[in-house]
Amino acid sequence: MSDAPPPAETAIRLAGLRFAFPVDGRRVEVLGGVDLAVERRSVVALVGPNGCGKSTLLRVVAGLLRAAGTVEVEGRRVAGPDPRVGLVFQEPRLLPWRTALANVAFPLEVAGRGRTEREDRARELLGLVGLREWAGARPAELSGGMRQRLAIARALALEPSVLLLDEPFSALDALTRERFNVEILRLWERIGSTIVLVTHSIPEAIFLADRVIVLSPRPATVAADVLVDLPRPRRLADLDAAVVTRTAAAIRAHLAGATDDAYAVAAGEVGRHEALEEAPR
Numbered sequence: 375m376s377d378a379p380p381p382a383e384t385a386i387r388l389a390g391l392r393f394a395f396p397v398d399g400r401r402v403e404v405l406g407g408v409d410l411a412v413e414r415r416s417v418v419a420l421v422g423p424n425g426c427g428k429s430t431l432l433r434v435v436a437g438l439l440r441a442a443g444t445v446e447v448e449g450r451r452v453a454g455p456d457p458r459v460g461l462v463f464q465e466p467r468l469l470p471w472r473t474a475l476a477n478v479a480f481p482l483e484v485a486g487r488g489r490t491e492r493e494d495r496a497r498e499l500l501g502l503v504g505l506r507e508w509a510g511a512r513p514a515e516l517s518g519g520m521r522q523r524l525a526i527a528r529a530l531a532l533e534p535s536v537l538l539l540d541e542p543f544s545a546l547d548a549l550t551r552e553r554f555n556v557e558i559l560r561l562w563e564r565i566g567s568t569i570v571l572v573t574h575s576i577p578e579a580i581f582l583a584d585r586v587i588v589l590s591p592r593p594a595t596v597a598a599d600v601l602v603d604l605p606r607p608r609r610l611a612d613l614d615a616a617v618v619t620r621t622a623a624a625i626r627a628h629l630a631g632a633t634d635d636a637y638a639v640a641a642g643e644v645g646r647h648e649a650l651e652e653a654p655r
């Protein structure tokens with residue numbers, strides 16, 4: 375895993391990543407030496423038990439937390455919040471008083487882009503996630519799935535080469551979630567970015583990803599790297615293929631040491647997660 379492919383093909387390179395939170399006067403180790411190379415334009419799913427460090431890992435890659443070790447995106451070090459990386463949090467963090475359009479335009483505003491450019495780009499992104507008609511709506515007027523799409527549109531505002539999605543589907547009902555999975559793949563085909571997504575659903579991980587990375591219980595290390603040998607473009611019916619069953623069995627075997635309750639094995643089941651992600655830093 376530390377044998378990274380040549381730099382031009384590597385979107386994300388993590389080497390020896392270690393991170394600990396100070397809790398009550400002691401250090402709680404969360405990342406225990408993570409090594410991972412993610413190929414450009416691929417989709418990688420991260421699975422692992424509750425609290426193992428998945429959200430922390432994404433925040434480190436986005437430059438929101440600083441860890442020991444190496445974080446590189448497109449061959450360059452990530453040293454702070456990085457416009458090359460778009461992050462969608464476990465709970466969409468939208469600005470409630472702003473319209474959908476103004477939410478998407480917000481990162482462009484912070485980046486100092488002019489009004490016309492901001493609005494044109496925000497409209498284009500709303501169209502991309504199927505919310506063109508909802509530009510004037512506020513987050514409270516949108517459904518959970520629509521809010522997630524809005525959060526994704528906002529994460530894409532600065533044209534990141536890497537999109538990180540932290541359990542973006544966990545609050546959706548089973549049917550919406552399946553449709554959303556298909557939409558994400560279509561979106562990915564259109565924007566051509568590298569996607570890393572956290573999920574507790576093994577079928578979902580297989581349906582979306584080229585590789586499923588199984589993390590160990592905290593402190594997280596890469597416990598297994600499972601290739602998904604399923605051709606693209608993919609359809610939901612592909613989930614019935616024998617290769618999916620085999621791949622799922624392999625992933626479950628690697629997860630065997632982890633707690634069972636963290637895994638919703640049927641697509642659409644909601645993974646339990648604690649509210650720690652929202653804890654103040």
Ligand SMILES: Nc1ncnc2c1ncn2[C@@H]1O[C@H](COP(=O)(O)OP(=O)(O)OP(=O)(O)O)[C@@H](O)[C@H]1O
Pocket residue numbers: 395396397402404422423424425426427428429430431592646647648650651653654655
């Ligand atoms: N802000 C924080 N301060 C202190 N400790 C934290 C903080 N955020 C997370 N932790 C700790 O880090 C560990 C990993 O948390 P993280 O949110 O990364 O896990 P996770 O794998 O995303 O879990 P889940 O599947 O429940 O979302 C947890 O055990 C938690 O106790």
Ligand SMILES: [Mg+2]
Pocket residue numbers: 428429430464540647651
């Ligand atoms: Mg999490």
